[in-house]
Amino acid sequence: MIAPPICADEVFRKGKVIGSLVDDLERLGYVERKPDPGDRRAKLICPTERGLFQMEAAVSIMRAIEERHAKALGRQEYAAFKTALHRVADLQREIQPDSRDARTRSGRLGDQ
Numbered sequence: 817m818i819a820p821p822i823c824a825d826e827v828f829r830k831g832k833v834i835g836s837l838v839d840d841l842e843r844l845g846y847v848e849r850k851p852d853p854g855d856r857r858a859k860l861i862c863p864t865e866r867g868l869f870q871m872e873a874a875v876s877i878m879r880a881i882e883e884r885h886a887k888a889l890g891r892q893e894y895a896a897f898k899t900a901l902h903r904v905a906d907l908q909r910e911i912q913p914d915s916r917d918a919r920t921r922s923g924r925l926g927d928q
Contacts, residue, residue, distance in 0.1 A: 838861055841867070845864055845866045845867070846863065846864060846866055846867035846870060847861050847862060847863055847864060847867050848861075848862055848864055849861060849862075850862050882894075
């Protein structure tokens with residue numbers, strides 16, 4: 817369990833990072849901010865035509881990469897690999913707050 821002040825601090829820091837990322841994507845022409853019709857204070861982040869094109873290109877590239885690996889390993893072995901990788905990612909998400917603390921203490925993730 818995370819104490820509310822720590823949680824609020826984490827949300828604030830992540831919000832700054834996300835805001836900066838959205839600023840960069842907007843500057844590059846991939847997204848645009850639009851008023852939220854349901855909340856006058858909020859903005860919606862919407863992909864531009866250029867952003868949608870890049871998203872489609874990324875999906876196509878990932879599909880080709882996955883197809884190449886599935887062909888090399890065999891579909892069943894590749895499916896097992898993806899299942900294991902997803903499980904590892906889920907486990908990492910469960911311990912994520914501790915990972916940040918480890919990086920802060922030692923300067924490198926995992927060194928303790």
